[in-house]
């Protein structure tokens with residue numbers, strides 16, 4: 001079994017290098033500068049999960065994928081070969097009225113038996129992979145709750161006094177199995193971080209479980225993979241695997257409430273926020289306690305906005321607030337009409353939410 005795995009690992013490796021080279025070639029053909037093309041790796045492609053796995057919950061799946069691919073390619077090649085042989089080694093023309101057939105049914109029997117054995121073998125292998133990835137080998141070191149909303153992800157950490165909530169970003173320490181409890185606030189979505197684990201649905205009224213573990217620090221893209229409405233495609237998230245020290249620092253920073261002291265402009269901005277945004281959004285430490293939208297206590301610490309729709313820059317942030325329906329048509333956040341002065345106040349306030 002070990003040697004088979006080695007062979008598959010080699011095939012995977014060669015495949016990955018080939019795909020990366022092709023991808024970079026395509027990127028430069030499309031006009032990307034050599035440096036840009038270089039910065040792209042196969043990990044940026046949608047099929048990266050077929051080439052790389054970055055954690056133990058994904059490793060057995062990648063072997064399964066390649067084994068199935070190899071078997072399918074072999075079947076195609078064998079059938080094509082037999083067809084060619086059949087075409088060139090025709091039987092002699094015989095009298096159409098002759099009653100005796102020359103046989104040939106034997107091959108059909110052999111083929112049926114072989115296919116049955118192959119399919120049965122594949123089924124057993126698949127079930128064993130399912131069992132292998134069902135539970136982590138160690139007890140999870142961390143449990144987080146992820147709730148899917150149309151069209152973003154709420155992530156809850158901790159319990160009691162030390163609980164906090166963030167959005168579209170999952171931070172985990174690397175090399176620690178993490179149990180993700182999956183819930184849905186509205187319709188069925190599915191949680192998928194291809195390089196770390198398989199897909200798991202989030203179903204209203206049920207709590208599903210999925211464990212993930214990252215071998216090394218890194219950023220892994222996740223995506224909703226169950227069609228859930230118009231903005232399903234803009235329902236991405238990122239998993240940040242960090243060293244334990246980095247993770248602890250992030251955790252401590254997230255747990256704090258928003259700062260109370262600030263400039264006069266920011267205080268005006270906070271009043272405006274509490275008046276117009278608090279029905280949906282929470283900022284801990286202020287009067288805003290809405291629950292139907294992302295918690296914004298530390299919105300500035302996030303890399304992306306609106307479930308991966310835009311990069312979180314000050315310009316994009318205020319643009320999103322005023323034109324959410326243009327950036328993500330149909331999103332459950334309305335365009336907020338703001339005068340230039342109000343936009344300035346609000347920006348000053350949001351800039352304090354680090």
Ligand code: HEC
Nearest residue numbers: 151152167276277280293294305306307321331332333336
């Ligand atoms: C009717 C409810 C509602 C109101 C009112 C509202 N929002 Fe939102 N907001 C949402 C929802 C829902 C999302 C998630 C949108 C998505 O990703 O599809 C969101 C997303 C955001 C985000 C992106 C957060 C992230 O981490 O991705 C920001 C920033 C934001 N809103 C700011 C504001 C501000 C500032 C106001 C007031 C001027 C406001 N919102 C008013 C519902 C609301």
Ligand SMILES: [Cu+2]
Nearest residue numbers: 189224228235
């Ligand atoms: Cu979804």
